[in-house]
Amino acid sequence: MTTRTLILKLEKVRTGYGRKPVLEDVNFSVYLHDFIGIVGPNGSGKTTLLKVILGLLPPWRGKIRYFRGGNEVDRFSMGYMPQLTRVDPDFPITVADIVRSGLMSRGGNQPGDSAVQRVMERMGIADLRRRPLGELSGGQRQRVFLARAIVSSPPLLLLDEPDTYVDRDFGREFYETLTELNRDMAILMVSHDLGMIASQVKSIACVNGSLYHHESSEITQELMDSYRCPIDLITHGRVPHRVLKSHQNENP
Amino acid sequence: MIELFQYRYFVHGVLAAVLVSVSCGFIGTYIVSRRIVFITGGISHAAFGGVGIAYFFGLNPLAGAAFFAVISAVVLESMGQRIQVREDSLIGMLWSFGMAVGVLFVFLTPGYAANLMTFLFGDILTVSGFDLGLMAGLAVLVCMVFMWRFHRILYLAFDPEFARTRNVPVSGIQSLMMVLTALTVVVNIRVVGIVLVLALMTVPPATANLLVKDFRSMIPLAVLFSLTATLGGLAASHMLNVPSGATIVFTSLLVFLFVRVIVVLFRRKQRRP
Known part of the structure; x- marks a missing residue:
């Protein structure tokens, strides 16, 4: 494995809105060419994670460090695609x-x-x-x-549920574009489309008050149980072949 | 009609119509695009508080109105989220607070407040040379700010959160725009009055928006429609011998309806094979 270049590091980050903390003790590293799918139930802090990385929300505690070419910088230009709604x-x-x-x-x-x-x-x-x-x-x-x-x-692209309200055919084209973009930039993507997450991204981060980064795109029941993450999906390789349960808040 | 231009008050009225249309076209397009029309309503009514206080102390009412308008604009722009009051509730409070202060101080002022009606309903024919100077200054200022930072104004109005991710300071331009909005409201008060100022700042840009869906093209059209409304209203007021504030508002609404009907008819014709 080649050495990976670190571009973003969250250290023990705690943040939220008003007085209510949404994320606690988040440790998270992003490397050049990462393609990380961010999953988690509604209200678990997925968008909050993007916002704190983008600098829209200050961390209450902990530190967010940005790196360019191996050197720590104040911040770098980030691409952000918000929820279209x-x-x-x-x-x-x-x-x-x-x-x-x-x-x-x-x-x-x-x-x-x-x-x-x-x-x-x-x-x-x-x-x-x-x-x-x-x-x-x-x-x-x-x-x-x-x-x-x-x-x-x-160098870093953050996407917040880019696939809402888009039909399936166009969706495939969109994900191909993302894979292409991933050659030049790291991508963090919040998504509800678990099939897509499993087949496109390189690794998965599960957000549920805190963050658990699983360094492959394989999601197993055991993994989710141990991380208290309510997404139940098993995938092997590129295509999910067994979906155990739907999202808690969606119809089966 | 031509002989009317011999009268100074009429020339002043026409000049006021032109100058006010410029600031209204720019600022109106901004507030209509950002959907903050009711913030403008709040600012204009809050300004009445300043008019009342100025009356009481024998100061220039327009200066009092400007002071109140700018303060309330800054309060609305900056406080809404910080003190956790919902924005429309805050607008309602400022709106009624300004009116209450105004009524109280006008009541306390000895004697009869003769031109109070002018502030509530405006009168384009009583515009003074000093007023014209203010209007011209504002028109030039608004044009300059838009030329200086057109893209930033547009991008921040469209998506301020995205602008923040680009590390662009949002509150500076946003506050500047609110102050310009407040000043435009105050200058308009001379022409159509506090009660009707909302019409002059929203109907022309809304009419422009029927024809074009692009901020850049909306501005000149809004200026044009505003000019039609003010000049048409001025003429109608003269011919019918009724208050100009009302005729200006009616003219702007008639133009809106006319354009709307044309657009609908045109679309129907296009759809036919």
């Missing part, structure tokens, strides 16, 4: 503007029309550049927000 779909903004907003930075906007054009072509949305957000389909919207997340070529 969080964005106002009727906001008067065009596809090109949304993608370009992924380049904004503290000192003003980098001149990056060529980067915007390149990423829109890569995502197959170049024809939509003048279209307003409100006229896009679910799949198109997903590609636009992924484009915004990666236009700055970040």
